Amino acid sequence: MSAPERIPPRSVTPVELLTDGELTVRGRIREASNAALYCTISHEGREAACIYKPVAGERPLWDFPDGTLAQREVAAYEVSEATGWGLVPPTVLREGPYGEGMVQLWIEASAGDDAPELLALVDAEEPEPGWKAIGLAEVGEGRTALLVHADDVRLRRLSVLDAVINNADRKGGHLLPTAEGRLYGIDHGVTFNTENKLRTLLWGWAGEPLDPESVGVLKTLQEALGAEGALAARLSALITGAELDATRARVAELLESGKHPEPGGEWPAIPWPPV
Numbered sequence: 001m002s003a004p005e006r007i008p009p010r011s012v013t014p015v016e017l018l019t020d021g022e023l024t025v026r027g028r029i030r031e032a033s034n035a036a037l038y039c040t041i042s043h044e045g046r047e048a049a050c051i052y053k054p055v056a057g058e059r060p061l062w063d064f065p066d067g068t069l070a071q072r073e074v075a076a077y078e079v080s081e082a083t084g085w086g087l088v089p090p091t092v093l094r095e096g097p098y099g100e101g102m103v104q105l106w107i108e109a110s111a112g113d114d115a116p117e118l119l120a121l122v123d124a125e126e127p128e129p130g131w132k133a134i135g136l137a138e139v140g141e142g143r144t145a146l147l148v149h150a151d152d153v154r155l156r157r158l159s160v161l162d163a164v165i166n167n168a169d170r171k172g173g174h175l176l177p178t179a180e181g182r183l184y185g186i187d188h189g190v191t192f193n194t195e196n197k198l199r200t201l202l203w204g205w206a207g208e209p210l211d212p213e214s215v216g217v218l219k220t221l222q223e224a225l226g227a228e229g230a231l232a233a234r235l236s237a238l239i240t241g242a243e244l245d246a247t248r249a250r251v252a253e254l255l256e257s258g259k260h261p262e263p264g265g266e267w268p269a270i271p272w273p274p275v
Contacts, residue, residue, distance in 0.1 A: 012046045014090040018103045023052060023096050034058045034069065034189070039096075041103070053189075054101035061190070063197070068239075069189030070102035075238040076165050076188035077104075079247075082224050082231045083217045085157045089184050093238070107184050109176040118155065119172045119201065121145040132204020135270065149204050154183035159202040160214045163261050164221065164250055165191040169271050170200035192239045194246040196264050199271045205260040215255065222251050 021043035029036040035057020041050050058069045070093060077091035091104040110116065120131070127133045127148045134147040149155060155175075162170050168190040176184040190197070210218070224231035225248045235244050254261070263269035 012044050014048070014105050015092060017041055017043050017046055017048060018050060018090055018092045018105060019094055021046075023050075023094075023103065025052065025097055035098075037098075038106070039103075049106035050103055051106055052096050052098075052101055052103050054096060054098040056099050057101075058189075063193065063195075064190060070100070071238040072191045073102040073104065073188045075235050076161075076167075076191050078231060078234045078238070079165055079221070080161060080185075082221055083157075083161060084220070085161070085217070087154075087158055087161055087183070087185050088188065089186065104186070107176045107178065107186070110179050114179060116150070116152075116177050118150045118152065118175055118177065120148050122148055134201055134203050147201075149201060151204065152183075155202055156205060156211070157214070158183070158185050159200065159205060159260060160210070160217070160254075161185070162200050162202065163198060163254060164218075164247065166193055166197055166246070166250060167191050168193065168197040168199050170202060171271050172201055192243045192247060194242050198261060198264075199268060201270060203263065203269065206262040208260050210254065210258055210260060215258070218251055218255050222248070222255065225251060 018041060021041035024040050025037050026040060027038045029038055029051070035054055037052045037054070039050050039052045041048055053070055053073070055067050055070050058067060060066050074091050074093045077088040080086065080088035089105040089107050091102060093100065094103055096103065121137060122128070122145060124146055127146065130151050131148040132151050134149055136144045137147045138144055158170075165188065167188065169187065170185070174185055174187045176186060178184070221231070223229060225244070226232060232244065235247070
C-alpha cells in the first residue's frame, strides 16, 4: 500500500494572520501620540510582529470624530491596495486585549548606511538634480535651509495616495524604506476628512502634471469608488457617507486638473514637527 499523499500546509496571508491570529502584547511605543502597542501575532504556524492601536487609547481631536482613527488607518490601507502600489502595510480592524483596534504588520525599516536618503536640509536656494524642494526651514540662530525630498517614484506615488485620502500628517518619520527596496507609509489616523487638510512633506511635485501611471491609477480608483464598486463597499464600513463622497470628489478633481495639488493656504501645508 502506498503512503498517503502529504498535503503541504496552506500559506497564511498577512491579512489572515492579522485577522485570525493570537495577539500578544510585548510592549508600548512611547513616542506615539496615541496608545500604540508592539505585539506578536501567530496563526497556523506563522508568527510576525505587528502594531496594535486600540480605539480606547485614542486621544480626542477637535477636527475628527472620537473613536474613528483606527477605522481611518484601515481605510487608508484599502485605498492603497486598490491602487496596486502597496504603499501601506497590511492593516485590519479587530478585537484585541484592550478592545477593538487597528492591527498593522510591523515593517522593519532600513537604518544607518543601508537607509536611502529621502529628506535633507541643504544650504542652497535650489535643489540639486534628483531632489525636489519643499520649502525653507529655520535651523537656528536666524539661519534657514532648504528642505528637500528625493525625486523618487515611490514618494511620488505616496503623494498621490495622500492627496486621495486627504492625509493631514505626512511626516518624515512616517516613511519606512526597507532593505528590499520597498517604501511604506504609516500612521494614517488623520485622513478622509471632508475638509481639505492635506499636510505633507511631499510638496515637491505641487502643481506639476500627474504622470501617466498616476492618471491610470486614479481612473481605476474612480471606478472602484463608484456606487457598485468594491472599494466603495469596503470604505462604507469604515468612514461616513460624506467622507466617502469627499474621497470621490478628490479623485475627480485630480483627474480634471491633471496636476498634483498645491497648498491651499487655509491650513498649514507642512506638519509640525516635520519628522
